[in-house]
Amino acid sequence: MPKVPVSCFIVSKNEGDRIARTIRSVRPWVDEVVVIDSESSDDTVSIAVAEGCRVITQPWLGFGPQKRFGEDQCRNDWVLNLDADEVVTPELANEIIAMFAKGEPEYVAYGMAIEMVYPGDAAPRPLARDHWYIRLYNRRFARFRASPIHDTVETGSHPAGGFQAPVFHYSMRSFADMKRKLDERTWLLVQNSRLDSKFELTSRLFIELPMNFFKYYVVRRHCLGGLRGLRYASIQASYRFLKIYRIWRSAKSRAAGTRDQMA
Structure with missing residues (x-):
């Protein structure tokens, strides 16, 4: 699978039971995966390292500041943010790869549907679209807000594009x-x-x-x-x-x- 000039960064804490699935959904086609770990007490760090990620330990700064810290650790300007309980679908991966194959993307930021999966299920319910968030963006023009309670990407006056395929969100263990x-x-x-x-x-x-x-x-x-x-x-x-x-x-x-x- 061709690599795209994108750094994926994942914020984690005690996600050893599910972070590997998240990493494996992007590792074959992004340039790097960076895990920002908030002092996990389980095997999150060792799993991330075994999956080929660069792991940086950073005590929790708040939702926005932690993700801004993650942006700064990436070596590419184009960054993809995922939570450790989210999985990029193959369809979304193909959309992103196809977009970069055409050259520099048209927009500085792109949103995608986040579809929640119930505990024990492999896929979301029919017609699921719980949220739509900007997760892929050029950090030179867009950044996460510095809010400690909200983690939203701000694009300023720049319009954002969007993808058709979703991210699956396995937000609940139970x-x-x-x-x-x-x-x-x-x-x-x-x-x-x-x-x-x-x-x-x-x-x-x-x-x-x-x-x-x-x-x-x-x-x-x-x-x-x-x-x-x-x-x-x-x-x-x-x-x-x-x-x-x-x-x-x-x-x-x-x-x-x-x-x-x-x-």
């Missing part, structure tokens, strides 16, 4: 693992929230759960995932509600503390 990750992320969002309007928070307490259940079950078509799709949408909606509830409780506690100081 539904219990999904709840653990959502709970951790929810607390992180609470700690960095700027929501302090009592009216807005109270209003969202009533609409957050049904609104998000509709979004995940109908709009994102988890209704086509059978009972697991129903379970997935219910869990996502519950934790979206829990985030607002925790922010509301935090704002209420701050308001009570302010009143006590003024008394």
